[in-house]
Amino acid sequence: MVCSFRRGNLAGQRRCAAGGSTLRAHGSGGKEERMDAPLLRCCSVWKASLGLHGIDLAVPRGGCTVLLGPPGAGKTGLLRLLAGFASPDAGRVLLEGGPVERPPPGWGGFGMVQPIDTLSRYRSVERVVTELVLSLPAPQRAAHVARALTQLGLDGQEPVRLGALGPVPRRRLALARALAPQPAVLLLDAPLDGLEQAVRHPLALEWRALFRRIGITTVWATRDPGEAMLLADHIAVLAEGQVVQQGTPQELYDAPASAFVAGLLGENNRLPGTVMVLEEEECQVRLDCGPELWARRGDVAGPGSRCIVAVRPERVAVAALSAEEMGEGALPAVLRDVIFLGDHVRLLLEIGRGGALLARRPPGGRMPRPGGPASVAWDSDVAFAFRSLR
Template sequence: MADASNVDAFVEFERVQKSYDGENLVVKDLNLTMPKGEFLTMLGPSGSGKTTCLMMLAGFETATHGDIRLGGTSINNIPPHKRGIGMVFQNYALFPHMTIAENLSFPLEVRKIGKSEREAKVKRALDMVEMGAFGGRRPSQLSGGQQQRVALARALVFEPELVLMDEPLGALDKQLREKMQFEITHLAHQLGITTVYVTHDQTEALTMSDRVAVFDDGRIQQIAPPDQLYESPENSFVAQFIGENNTLEGTVKEINNGIALVQLDDGELIDCKPVNVSKPGERTRVSIRPERVEYNRERLQEGVHTLKAEVLEFIYMGDIFRTRLRVAGNDEFIIKTRNAPDQVRLQPGQQIEIGWLPEDCRALDA
């Protein structure tokens, strides 16, 4: 994926490093290639280096080492205002002393675009985000969601090929955030803009992106489309960070036909898909998604290894049931079941047997 010579590459990071203090690397050896028109999300906990990457791309931070290319040309030494990259900031950064129309007009004015053309573009951009009637208002007179739309329109009004968004929905309430998530992805795809989106909200990352780059400790841990990321995490960090996840620790006994037999620390045996393990005797952390765990014996495949479990807690959540179990000494083992008419509601204290398909159980690095 991260092939620097890729002809389709629009945005490229090649061996990029960044240090603020000369002692610690915030970004360690970053390689990333983005084709034109892609919606890529940088996801990670705070301090993982994702915002630094965005700032380097925007030109507000300089890379300590490595090359950042945009459309094939290195932009390391190009100042931010010449990069032509649209940017949406976390706090919107709408200029408070200008009206909405003036805010949108600003990037066109500095590009010396004529008045009539400017007005037409501003109007089109405002209409695009359904804010056409608000041109004469000041940012302080708008609600958070409206400001968000204006910030988006301002980042798009000068028709940049690349738009960066730094946690743009962080300040909005849940409902509005979900609405805006949809609108932003819709707009980005409609206009064919390449988008780099930074967030620490994994739901946002999964619902919006073409690909998600999971950052941790200054490195990209995995970069993949949302479904792959969720279903086939490549290491324990990604498995833990994306979605809810159950982990059990053990040792690899043997690997046969793409199935690893893992002996858990309490002696039980389970079948897993080997991902980060290669030979018997290796320590491993096994990861299973809560919704892939099955306790209805009839639905379990013949001959699979099952585990004994004790129900600790049953939580009714409306659309799903969330049940906490004790499995192989782990008190935090969660299973999720859909609220279907024939679904059994487990009772605390009940002893059950659980199992799963070997491919849903991934043996990752310990």
Template sequence: MDAPLLRLNGIMRRAAGLEEISLNLARGETLALLAPPGSGKTALLRLVAGIDRPDAGQLLLDGRDLVPLAPSQRPLTLFDPVMPANRTVQEAIAQLLPGYGIPARDRPARIARALTALGLDGFEGRRIAGLGPLPRLRAAFARALAPEQPLLLLDDPLAGLDPAARRAFAFELRRLARRLGLTLLLATREGEEAMALADRIAVLDGGRIAQCDRPRALYEEPATALIAGLLGENNRLPGTVAWREEAECGIRLDCGPLVEARIADAGGPGSRCIVAIRPDRVAVAALPAEEMGEGALPAALRDSVFLGDHVRLLMELGEGGMLVARRPPGARLPVPGGPASVAWDPYAAFAYRALR
């Protein structure tokens, strides 16, 4: 197996709350640092870029120790969305190349390759001030690609776009990274964006890596309630652990029913916990619970919203327990006041310790 391009060993930065961060990034891989605001993901990028220095630990890029090197000496690019408004696209890209030691004779070819990669052929003479948000972002990415460094650092790079454009450009950036063999270290607070872009996702919590794995593995088996919440919508039903056996436990929900779930980080009997189940894993039937089958719970439909590719149902369990389910539009669904029940595979539900 090839050695990692980037290796972080026991990185600490006390001012940013980072403790013992160890990560490897393979050549040609995209790794997303996912966390809520203020969790240290930007601070970690700054350490790799050389803007700040770690209190302890190793930063190795292609086997070379980065810590003694100034930012300008590091073979990487930190993406900057801010472009000089009074420059043309070509001038803005060319402006940074001398700092990377790129000979003048090679600069036009690098600029041309970057513009073509971002679909900006013909934009060379356009002024940055005259570009819309998306072309300006493309120009900023072209400027980041033109130095052709081994590693590209991205800190919430799509923040300026509206949700639809942000989603579309994330998939475009994914294809671009794979086509060009780019190595990306990305910091984001958006779980969907991390899943769209990254080969692996490292979730930061409390200054440490809480879990690092491929997007599907994190989505299907999140280790903590924070991770489950960052990677998609979850129902969160509070309760108390009633029994625990190996990998499973029973939880008496505050709203009344006793349910089963897989143990994530929940404690033993008597401890408070949260049962998390994704809306698309909740089955809904327009039947009494005894007719739906084993494990079904009586429920009542409180609201339904048609959203095109699915119907969003708000179901009440027991005394005031609210559960969201997502079902296909053509499914037979309960009606207000009619019989209704819900069920889910206990293997798809997780019991997490209750967050204070």
């Protein structure tokens, strides 16, 4: 049996997955901004000592670009390169289309959020922030410090000693210190690492609102996909010193370029199989558990190669019907378990000969009974065939 409808004209969606989108809404004002004219661009940048191997990256103006990847992917090295702490061995870093080492007039420079734990615990909040604007005249310096502290909710705490601050106020102070010189681009290397999740994500949302309010271009490195999705206007996924895919969070979630990206950004069913037929935009796969289906062509090799078919649990339709009653492309299934999790229900199903499938549904809908008649289906546009990671 062949599962899922086939749908043509996928080329435009494929271009979108590769970062071909040219317009996006920015901020709460709903203004549209061209993404093909980034503020910063890395063009085939190599830096062996930082583990960077042919980085291609576009940083849109005024938004938050998140560098997402596992430890050792090259995130910190790329931030150091952007900050000017190192120069590329090959390739170019461009600022507004020109060399980054020759910035345009009025360029505000880069600001980097760095840990303040190495500073003396007896320094006051005001002194910690003032240290980065000592070159300014006194009245201007005072205004910059006051503005930065107010932005982070630290006004009124100027005399408080660093040693008296808890983990969250310390993070706020580190950000205020970096914002005091009013840089044009803010660089942050996993600034919320070490905080509990219950605190971390609300703080990320708070900072996202601040960045949008002041209109600063931000590059944020993290290994936390949830944090990336909360913050980003634009995500660049890194692996082994390369950008393997970049685009908006929705583009990467809806059209991942590989099994690695699909697994990084959200939950996925991963159905192992073998490629049977390869077409320009789609391929036919025989799953190890028996069924045959069509899926969008990811990075799979030719016929006979091993692959996985990835489909998001929320894309799986489940009916308390036989496959014939559900309609074309449906597969017979057996419901093994139902797990209620408040805002959604997880359905654990079996297809074919032992194939495990997860579906996610809002609570309250009509669902099959465990062991009763059931069928599943999904559109081939939302299923992707990728090279097997094994």
